[in-house]
Amino acid sequence: MAKLLEVQDLKTQFYTSQGTVLAVDGITYDVEAGETVAIVGESGCGKSVGALSILKLIPDPPGKTVGGKINFMGQDLLKLSDAKIRKIRGRDISMIFQEPMTSLNPVLTIGLQLTEAMEFHLGINRKEAETQAVKWLEMVGISEAKRRLRQYPHHLSGGMRQRVMIAMALCCEPKLIIADEPTTALDVTIQAQILELMKDLSKRLGVALIIITHNLGVVARYADRVNVMYAGRIIESGTAHDIYHRPSHPYTLGLLHSVPRLDQPRKERLQPISGQPPDLTHLDNGCAFRSRCSFMVAQCATAYPPLEEVETAHSSACWEKHKLGEPVAA
């Protein structure tokens, strides 16, 4: 399948009074048309910044994308002017944010927020846009769609607002949707509804999806391919099956061991990853994970391991990656 999006060596930094934060430090991945790619990692690992950089949504100052290429349908998004990228945002690539409470404008009606993008991108008039908006609201499972157009975000529950966000993201029929922690703020039963809806609609409409999350369960249920991030870099990437059953990076292995699972007998103790994530202003040349790693060797302190293939379509950035080959209990 053709590559829809190729991110190459993307680097985004923040200039703060404590020093330069290497929030995203050279990440490379791609997304094929229609597939679901997950970016997993803990808070502060750069997963959101990496995604916001694709649409040039990083506030400058303090942030700046200092290097890399983002190829999307034959053009480098980083080279585009503000006016041109605005034509892509919400049209070809749209975004779903984490907080449905704060990402909708509280003083504008749902209808206005939905039709605005369609009028701008599709060049249709208000009336047509409203007909379309009703169609999209019905598609995301909102009842009495016509009446909802006149309502404000505070009239809706969290789950409903996230449905409105999805309708907004879909309404210009984009090729790619970036969902940044789309269900983190929601309850489990609502989370399941929203994710099922996103999966169903992206399949039906052939939209590619980048899901950014820290929830390993969500990734396992919905993603085709997975990129695991740690301290601003992708440390492992592969198909969901390979990542969960043959993890080749100690961090991935540690993450999988540290979550209690409902489908397995209760463990006496969890196996957490010891220590704390590193300070992103003080990274050295070595592997950022080494202080928490049980596989550490001398080389880890001197050189950062490159992201290399362990097997076809499965790569890991670890010097000791071949020692982690043994399968995890399924």
Added chain:
Amino acid sequence: MSLPLNKMATTTASHAPNSNPQDNDVLLEVSGLKMHFPISEGLIFQKAVSVVKAVDGVSFNIRKGETLGLVGESGCGKTTTGRCILQLEKATEGQILFEGQDLTQLNSKALIPLRQKIQVIFQDPYSSLNPRLKIGDTISEPMKVHGVEPDASQRRKRVTELLNICGLPAKMADRYPHEMSGGQRQRVGIARALSLRPEFIICDEAVSALDVSIQAQIINLLEDLREEFQLTYLFIAHDLSVVRHLCHKVAVMYLGKIVELADCDELYSNPQHPYTKALLTAVPVPDPEVEKHREHSIMSGEVPSPINPPPGCVFHPRCSLAVEGCKQQVPDLRNTVADHFVACTEV
């Protein structure tokens, strides 16, 4: 892990015939707890127009050394239940017996010695620590307030000891909260809760705000402390897999009521209430192969407003088993199999 549960006596939701004076193991006994918040209208002459039934007839008891998990979605009243036990809210109705004393009947002076025994760990380690106090002062403040360690140097020693217990280096005592990570702050919150040598700790979503790798560290710490100091926990959480790992008994709440209460292993292997079943299937398992073969029946609808809850069983609008009778009759929490209580007429 298993505890003798033969004498567990929670029965109906509204009244509580569960006070058994012979049962010395019971540390906390909540019966018929109701917390209704009034909604008032008008600026000067305020009058109550209706009530939010945040907690509406909750009964359970916790034995010494046992951990009860209280799970449910946001707005189901689990935090309010915890706050009522802490006497941070004045309960509308019901009894809260702690070591045989009814907390709701005590005045603020009589509560002081009991407050030492009941402590709390909050969810958000960012907002539950005073940003202007050094960590050492935060941890020693409860001791100062309760006068348990009047000597400053002794207090200082105790702080070091507590930091050590919670896995933090002693030098952290001179730091401010903003210099620490979320996991470290949560450890400080735990150290503060331990400073008065409590018997009972309410963990209100104590690990929810943490990253998975750090969350596992804190869960292990809570387990170790439970063993070391014979603590009893009320573990309030929405994460079902964490609750399963940590708790002996689990109560599932929905819209102010307990809908199912059972021994932990029993509840997870044999869930009976349709809401519990739906919750369990909604949690994704971190394994793509398992997920492929799992049934994904998604519960429709959302939690109704507690201001105007549906009549009869509050869950009936979303329930797959609902029959006509569910709209009229409020189901009691009844015993189905040994020590397994379900508030549903159809199971």
